[in-house]
Every structure is written in structure tokens, then in C-alpha cells.
Amino acid sequence: MMQTVTLRDVTKKYRSLTILDKVNLDIRESVITGVVGRNGAGKTTLLKMIAGFMKESSGELRVFGERPFNSLSVSANMIFIDDLMGFPDSLTLGDILVECERFYANWDGELAKRLLEYFSLPLILNHRVLSKGKRSTFNAVVGIAARCPLTMFDEPITGMDSAACRDFYRALLKDYIAHPRTILLSSHHVEEMEDILEDILLIDGKGIGFHGPITELQEKFLLLQGKLEVLEKYANKYAVIHRSSAGPISEWIVDSEHTEAELKELKQAGIRISAVSASNAYLAMTGQTRGGVDDVFNAMERA
Numbered sequence: 001m002m003q004t005v006t007l008r009d010v011t012k013k014y015r016s017l018t019i020l021d022k023v024n025l026d027i028r029e030s031v032i033t034g035v036v037g038r039n040g041a042g043k044t045t046l047l048k049m050i051a052g053f054m055k056e057s058s059g060e061l062r063v064f065g066e067r068p069f070n071s072l073s074v075s076a077n078m079i080f081i082d083d084l085m086g087f088p089d090s091l092t093l094g095d096i097l098v099e100c101e102r103f104y105a106n107w108d109g110e111l112a113k114r115l116l117e118y119f120s121l122p123l124i125l126n127h128r129v130l131s132k133g134k135r136s137t138f139n140a141v142v143g144i145a146a147r148c149p150l151t152m153f154d155e156p157i158t159g160m161d162s163a164a165c166r167d168f169y170r171a172l173l174k175d176y177i178a179h180p181r182t183i184l185l186s187s188h189h190v191e192e193m194e195d196i197l198e199d200i201l202l203i204d205g206k207g208i209g210f211h212g213p214i215t216e217l218q219e220k221f222l223l224l225q226g227k228l229e230v231l232e233k234y235a236n237k238y239a240v241i242h243r244s245s246a247g248p249i250s251e252w253i254v255d256s257e258h259t260e261a262e263l264k265e266l267k268q269a270g271i272r273i274s275a276v277s278a279s280n281a282y283l284a285m286t287g288q289t290r291g292g293v294d295d296v297f298n299a300m301e302r303a
Ligand SMILES: Nc1ncnc2c1ncn2[C@@H]1O[C@H](COP(=O)(O)OP(=O)(O)OP(=O)(O)O)[C@@H](O)[C@H]1O
Pocket: 014, 019, 037, 038, 039, 040, 041, 042, 043, 044, 045, 046
């Protein structure tokens, strides 16, 4: 099977600054992959290289078996949606749909129109007058209706309210199920998109921090819940990645590498052990929860 996107030792530098260092990657075909990572990690850089908008500094990047930079066949088979996506000022939303019909081989104009109607986006409006959230929604509709074999959304939900965001992900998922294609979706909000993702690609430290099924990311951690004084007995034994408490029950996220015997001991001590959500696993993985904000308050109490 031909991979849609493959990277072999791909490095990207901006002048002397290395953003991605010798990255090796195979994006699974016809899967929705979430591209995540902290601000400045290199998500947009990676997506734009895959889109062929900029060139890798070294290594080999292939999309549909071709080098994507300036490739006509790659650009005909992919769409890249972000909030900077501009259209000529004079075009109305209706005009843009007509242009899309001409450019994208699998374009579904009927779906585009119905979605725009649902999202209260009249065809006579000018793209330039749209509010931030409405512009994101319009661009996202174009991204869905284009049905490109490689579809990339870079931070698509910027400015969308929570209802629009939920509807967008749901529309994307429904259309994907009917017309499977390779989708890359970058966002900081793992919580909102975790239900539609199959794979997660985490960019971290100039490379790939994790790439695989979302369930595998979740399996790296465990959630422990119990009385704080009971949990504290185990504080030295487990690497506690995150702690929080609301009321009498405290919650800790710890790494999942424990023996059956250790887990049994925890259970016998009255500690509940469960799986973490994908978004918590992501936060744990990127150290965004280390200690947690509660630690600030605890430290002040101790002082
Ligand atoms: N044209 C450029 N010239 C120089 N440096 C750049 C350029 N574009 C991006 N960078 C730098 O490359 C790094 C990665 O940027 P990129 O936009 O890919 O990150 P990101 O993961 O998408 O971030 P965010 O989540 O904040 O959108 C950043 O440190 C950024 O400052």
C-alpha cells in the first residue's frame, strides 16, 4: 500500500534555527490524525512542508510518492485550511464555491451549500467581512466539501464558538465515514477533537514525541483517585505527573508502568484506578500539567 505521507530524516531549519530534526514518519492512509504540540513546536511548519508550500532543509519528504514542493499533482489532490486562507476581496462566498467546483475534482457543492446554510453563512456575503469565527467556519466547510485525498486543517476552530466547533468536528467525521481520506488536523484543544481522532502525532523537542493510536497514548498513564493521605503513602513510589483535588477526593495522574502486584496493593488501599482521557494524556506527555497549578497554592500554604 502506498503511504500518503512519508518523511525520512527530514530536517527543517529557519536560517540557523532547527525546528524539526531528522524526523521519520509515516502517516497512515485514510485515517484522521491529530497533530498536537505546544506553541512553536513546529506543527504548522510540518503541515506546510507536507502541503508543498515550503521545502525541507534536508531529508526526503514524499506525498503520494512525490516530492510535494511546487508539485502540481500534489496540490491538485490536497487542501490546506488555516485562518490565514485568503480569497480575493471581491469574491462572495457563492463565487468562492464556484471556483472550488472548478478546482477540486471531488468537490460536493450541494454539501457545501447545505452546510453554509446550516451555519448561517449567506452566499451573498463577502469573505472579507466575515467575523473571525464565521471565517473559520466557512474555511472549514470548504475543507470538508473539497473531499481531497489529503485534507489538512491547521487550527481550524480558531474563533469558533463551542457549538460551531462541535458541529464542525461532527460534520467532518460524518463526511469522512462516507468518504474516507487522509486527514491531518492540528489543534491545541485535544479534548474537543479526541472523539474523532484515530491517531495522534505529538511534535515535541524538534521531533516526534509520540505517534500512534490515541488509545496507546492513553495507556501510558493511569488516573488514581482516593483520599490524599492514602495517596501520599505512595508518593515516593510513583512518578506523579499531575495532582488535583476537588473536595475530599484527590486525583493523580501517574505513568502506567506498574506491576499487577503494585496495582493490587493500590486497590486494596482504597485507591480507584482508571484510564486517563486522551487530552489528559496529551497534557501529561507535554509536561503541561507537571505538578499542576494546585502546587502553587500548596507551596504558598507551606511557606
Ligand atoms: N518564516 C519563519 N522564519 C523563522 N522562524 C519561523 C518561521 N516560521 C516559523 N518559525 C519558527 O518556527 C517554530 C515553529 O513554528 P510553527 O508555526 O511551525 O509552530 P506551531 O507548532 O504551529 O506553533 P503554534 O501552536 O504556536 O501555532 C517557531 O519557533 C517559530 O517562531
